[in-house]
Amino acid sequence: DAGVTQSPTHLIKTRGQQVTLRCSPKSGHDTVSWYQQALGQGPQFIFQYYEEEERQRGNFPDRFSGHQYPNYSSELNVNALLLGDSALYLCASSSDRGAYNSPLHFGNGTRLTVT
Amino acid sequence: AQTVTQSQPEMSVQEAETVTLSCTYDTSESDYYLFWYKQPPSRQMILVIRQEAYKQQNATENRFSVNFQKAAKSFSLKISDSQLGDAAMYFCAYSVGRSGGADGLTFGKGTHLIIQP
Numbered sequence: 001d002a003g004v005t006q007s008p009t010h011l012i013k014t015r016g017q018q019v020t021l022r023c024s025p026k027s028g029h030d031t032v033s034w035y036q037q038a039l040g041q042g043p044q045f046i047f048q049y050y051e052e053e054e055r056q057r058g059n060f061p062d063r064f065s066g067h068q069y070p071n072y073s074s075e076l077n078v079n080a081l082l083l084g085d086s087a088l089y090l091c092a093s094s095s096d097r098g099a100y101n102s103p104l105h106f107g108n109g110t111r112l113t114v115t
Numbered sequence: 116a117q118t119v120t121q122s123q124p125e126m127s128v129q130e131a132e133t134v135t136l137s138c139t140y141d142t143s144e145s146d147y148y149l150f151w152y153k154q155p156p157s158r159q160m161i162l163v164i165r166q167e168a169y170k171q172q173n174a175t176e177n178r179f180s181v182n183f184q185k186a187a188k189s190f191s192l193k194i195s196d197s198q199l200g201d202a203a204m205y206f207c208a209y210s211v212g213r214s215g216g217a218d219g220l221t222f223g224k225g226t227h228l229i230i231q232p
Contacts, residue, residue, distance in 0.1 A: 033219065035220075040224075041224055041225075042119075042206050042208075042222030042223050042224050042225050043160070043206075043220070043222050044222070045219035045220060045221070048219060056219050058219055088158060090158075090160065092160070103150075103162050103165060104160075104162070104220070106159055106160035106161070107159065108157060108158050108159045109158045109159070
């Protein structure tokens with residue numbers, strides 16, 4: 001049973017560029033959440049997608065946007081990259097249609113470095 | 116806004132001993148979930164244990180147990196019989212109780228647990 005997979009593993013971008021990160025949820029899961037984890041910090045919630053719509057959003061600017069496809073996979077897009085966007089980006093999936101107490105399953109993350 | 120505080124940046128314990136990691140949180144909600152996640156060098160966040168706020172009984176998962184003090188807003192993790200594989204960053208997290216904790220989690224800054232052989 002494949003877990004949550006993220007690509008790419010590492011990425012280096014230049015300030016001002018745009019980046020797209022990808023996530024495939026665990027089999028049977030229909031909800032995808034994205035988190036940003038700066039070095040030495042705990043993850044911070046960016047947003048959550050369900051039924052191809054953004055359902056919940058954390059305190060992140062509009063430069064951060066996302067998409068969910070009919071197969072439940074998801075993308076995180078960041079425009080006009082800043083040095084402060086350098087972080088580990090974690091994707092997590094869960095089942096909204098499953099048991100009420102469906103926990104999150106995380107991927108291994110994408111390490112983004114902005115130079 | 117909800118906040119989660121972990122006051123121990125690093126803890127060290129001898130293999131086979133018991134260690135307790137501390138966590139306090141602040142919320143005005145009455146229905147919520149609390150979690151402990153483990154993040155090894157592989158970077159994947161792994162759920163260790165979960166506690167529903169409405170349950171008075173402390174959650175237990177094998178060698179891992181919590182001490183949930185709702186009035187004090189305290190949620191500590193006890194690891195018994197520590198093993199080398201327990202070495203990792205441990206994060207305390209909070210979620211309002213809408214979908215079992217799958218909504219946006221608020222994490223603490225983490226505690227780095229070192230296991231001494």
